[in-house]
Amino acid sequence: MKNWLVKIFFRKKVPEDELDESTVLYFADCCFPVKNDQAVKLLNNGMSYSVHRSICLKSSNPSDPQQKSTNFNWDVCKKIKLYKSKIAVLIENEIGNLKTVIDCIVCMRINIFSINTANIFEDFFECTIVVEIEDLVVLNRLLDELGELQAVYSAVRYLES
Numbered sequence: 001m002k003n004w005l006v007k008i009f010f011r012k013k014v015p016e017d018e019l020d021e022s023t024v025l026y027f028a029d030c031c032f033p034v035k036n037d038q039a040v041k042l043l044n045n046g047m048s049y050s051v052h053r054s055i056c057l058k059s060s061n062p063s064d065p066q067q068k069s070t071n072f073n074w075d076v077c078k079k080i081k082l083y084k085s086k087i088a089v090l091i092e093n094e095i096g097n098l099k100t101v102i103d104c105i106v107c108m109r110i111n112i113f114s115i116n117t118a119n120i121f122e123d124f125f126e127c128t129i130v131v132e133i134e135d136l137v138v139l140n141r142l143l144d145e146l147g148e149l150q151a152v153y154s155a156v157r158y159l160e161s
């Protein structure tokens, strides 16, 4: 957090639509955009950009109405290897099922950054998992693999409504 602030305070203003690899980017945690998503950028106080998925409500209704969203090109992110993505997985409430889900993620050599359980019912529960992932292809492959598991009812990307 501290480094992030230092970077921002000592930077020159970012000219509109002139991004390069040194531009400060903030990948929004309402929609967790990953490389190759259809995405937009919103200029924050002229010094950094927030990146949202195009389908995120905040991309069309930013909290500051002065912000205008423009298409985001992932080419400026060559140096970023991993992106955080949050997924919501509905898991059948049986012995070992959570382990099966975690094993599936680990087998794909994907790091789990955080995990939470919510919406617990008699027969199933929801797990929100933040994974660190290279791009959209890997993320979609992970969702497919999880969806194939007998222990899993559904596996989808998180999107704040």
Ligand SMILES: [Zn+2]
Residues within 6 Å of the ligand: 028, 029, 030, 031, 032, 051, 052, 053, 056, 057, 058, 059
């Ligand atoms: Zn968003």
